[in-house]
Amino acid sequence: MPRITYKKSISMGEAISSLCFFFVGVIWLSHGVDFFETGNLWRAFGLFLCAIISFAACLRFVIQNFVFNLMVTIDAKRQKNQRNVQ
Numbered sequence: 045m046p047r048i049t050y051k052k053s054i055s056m057g058e059a060i061s062s063l064c065f066f067f068v069g070v071i072w073l074s075h076g077v078d079f080f081e082t083g084n085l086w087r088a089f090g091l092f093l094c095a096i097i098s099f100a101a102c103l104r105f106v107i108q109n110f111v112f113n114l115m116v117t118i119d120a121k122r123q124k125n126q127r128n129v130q
Contacts, residue, residue, distance in 0.1 A: 050112045051105050062102050069098030 054062075076091030100107065 048108065048112045048115060050109055054105055058105070062104075065098050065102040069095045069102065072098060 072091045073095040076088045076095060079085075079091060080088035
């Protein structure tokens with residue numbers, strides 16, 4: 045299992061790359077809407093998928109902290125259950 049850590053702050057480069065991911069996602073979403081309106085559903089679907097992935101990349105540190113907190117909670121419950129069994 046990969047080691048996940050809690051990220052308290054981000055650097056300037058990470059903030060800039062997050063903004064780039066966000067704005068690229070907005071551009072792909074707008075192009076996807078254009079293709080959807082013209083009837084190119086496959087291209088629209090592809091661009092919507094790319095936009096969703098780009099927005100997720102923008103929120104990568106939020107997702108990382110959420111997964112970290114979830115794993116800490118699960119581990120604490122597992123340890124509590126093991127103490128109750130013994």
